[in-house]
Amino acid sequence: MTIEDKRHLRSILTRQKLLEAAKEVFLQEGFQKATISQMIxxxxxxxxxxxxxxxxxxxxxxxxxxDVMERFYEIAEISFLPKSKQEAEEIIYKQAHAFLTMAEAERAMMQVFEQAIGVSSFISDKWKAIREKFIQRISKDISFAQQNGLxxxxxxxxxxxxxxFFTNEMYLWEIVRNEHHASVEDVAKTxxxxxTTGLYL
Amino acid sequence: MTIEDKRHLRSILTRQKLLEAAKEVFLQEGFQKATISQMIxxxxxxxxxxxxxxxxxxxxxxxxxxDVMERFYEIAEISFLPKSKQEAEEIIYKQAHAFLTMAEAERAMMQVFEQAIGVSSFISDKWKAIREKFIQRISKDISFAQQNGLxxxxxxxxxxxxxxFFTNEMYLWEIVRNEHHASVEDVAKTxxxxxTTGLYL
DNA sequence: TAATAATATTGACACGATGTCATATATAAA
DNA sequence: TTTATATATGACATCGTGTCAATATTATTA
Structure with a gap:
């Protein structure tokens, strides 16, 4: 449709250039020190x-x-219908592992994000939404397991x-900050x- | 000694006036919006x-x-030498409860503190020190229980x-933000x- | 006591970042 | 070509910070 619209294309290009520059500046300076001037x-x-x-x-x-947030939502939506304690432990381990692995994979941007959470209530709310999504999912899963006598x-x-979730989240931030001394596998496993031992029968 | 030193007394008074004003401004505006101009x-x-x-x-x-930080250190230093799983649960409950109760008792200043942690690396380090103190203590206690076959x-x-500790800390911040919907007792108990069921034998 | 030294207070200033807006430029439509 | 519309621009007003030379207050000395 508007493929021929040069003005619009130019606008999109400008936006794109700015986004790329902003990413570089954020990664280099962190959220607080990054300025609009540097980006433009x-x-x-x-x-x-x-x-x-x-x-x-x-x-x-x-x-x-x-897109990073989108991937968190995907992890949160992993379905969970265990038939035994052992099966539950396996599924829970995988989810925890996937969650913590995100921290490693997206460390750079997540570092910026963590800073921003402390400063901007707008961004803080975005993270809170992710958190609540996870907690809602987890709580529902626990409820399911309780109803099935597990x-x-x-x-x-x-x-x-x-x-x-809180345990998972805090370990996530430790990994993001590179302050962890145990491997993701060991943390998730432990x-x-x-x-699961504390919750399941 | 320097009780007769008017200059010094005036200086102390000025400092005191500023501290009191700063507290008011911090509580009213939060850390970020608070300005030196408002305080002076x-x-x-x-x-x-x-x-x-x-x-x-x-x-x-x-x-x-x-002084708030001092009280956290005091809680962290509570000694812990249980002789049974049940005794451990009692002690751990008390400590968790005391920790979460701090959040309620010092909510206003803790809210300011939380904001500041996100902005100032200096203050962030202060909180990290408290965290490590707790974790060190807890880990030692676990080690003790493991050695005693508990x-x-x-x-x-x-x-x-x-x-x-991470679970406790996140609940602390929820309470500080007034975002909790369960009582401190129920949270600590659960x-x-x-x-303890997951860790102790 | 007067002169001098030491200490404490002050606000004007330079700096750096933000967000806005009237103006300029580029493109599309008439 | 002219007119209309969408984009882009940077100068400007505003706000907060931290510094520093100047000023005021108190202590010491002669």
């Missing part, structure tokens, strides 16, 4: 142009994070689910073992 | 004076947080300890139950 300079566009395409730094980062029914599934 | 205005002192007494916003907050020896005590 690197993209060879005018200062005001940045504000035509985005509302500011936060907006730019959110667009850059979108898990201790006396425990509040929401509280347990949050707690389990926390999963304590969790 | 409230304290009725000159702008440059603030920089004579403190290096900036971060420095001011750290001084204001010192806990599963095949688990890496450091990984388990970190994971356990996460302790899963943890």
């Amino acid at each position: 300079k690197k993209a060879n566009i005018g200062y005001g142009t940045a504000y035509v395409h985005f509302e500011g730094k936060e907006d730019l980062l959110i667009v850059l994070m979108e 898990a201790r029914a006396e425990l509040n599934h929401k509280i347990v689910g949050r707690g389990w 926390i999963t073992s304590v969790y | 205005k409230k304290a009725n002192i000159g702008y440059g004076t603030a920089y004579v007494h403190f290096e900036g916003k971060e420095d001011l907050l750290i001084v204001l947080m010192e 806990a599963r020896a095949e688990l890496n005590h450091k990984i388990v300890g970190r994971g356990w 996460i302790t139950s899963v943890y």
Whole structure:
């Protein structure tokens, strides 16, 4: 349709140049130190142009994070219908492992993201949505296991689910910061073992 | 000694006035929106004076947080020598409860602190020190329990300890943000139950 | 006591980042 | 070609920071 629209194409190109420049600057400087000036300079566009395409730094980062966030949602949506304690442990291990592996795979952008969470309530809300998605899923799974007599029914599934995700999340950030001293496998294996032994019958 | 030194007394008074004003501003505006200008205005002192007494916003907050941090260290130092699984659960519950109760008791300042952790690496390091103190203590306790045949020896005590603290810490921040929907007692009871069942024999 | 030294306070200033807006430029439509 | 519309631009106003030479206050010395 508007393939022939040079103006629109130019606009898209400008936007693209800015996004690429912004990514470079974010990775190099971190979220806080990154400035619009650095980005527009690197993209060879005018200062005001940045504000035509985005509302500011936060907006730019959110667009850059979108595919990473999408992958988190995919992990969160992994279905979970175990028939035994052992089967549960296997599935839970895989999910924890996949989750923590994301931290390693996307470390650079996640580092920027972590900084941004502390500064921008907009970005903080984005992460909160991911967190709630996971917790909702986990809690539902626990509930399912309880109904099937696999898990201790006396425990509040929401509280347990949050707690389990919290352990995973904090390990995620440690890995992102490169502050972990154990391998992703060992971490996933150990926390999963304590969790499933503590919850399942 | 220097009780007669009017200059020094005046200096201490100025510092005190600034600290009090800073606290008010921090609580009202949060860490990011709080400005030196607001503080010196409230304290009725000159702008440059603030920089004579403190290096900036971060420095001011750290001084204001010192007694709260001290109390965290006290909780972390609670000794832990259980003789049975049940005894362990009781002690661990108490510690978790005390930890989460701190969040409620110091909610206002902790909210400011949380924001500051995201922005200032200096303050972030302060919290990291508290975290490591807790984790070190917990890991040691696990190790002790393992040596006495109370806990599963095949688990890496450091990984388990970190994971356990992480659950507590995240619940702490939820409580600080007033985003929790379960009582401190229920949270402490539930996460302790899963943890001790998962770890102890 | 007066002069001098030491300490504490001050606000103007330079700097750097943000977001806006009137203007300029490039493209499309008439 | 002329007019209309979409994009791009950078100068500008605003705000917060941290510094520093100047000023005010208190102590010491002669």
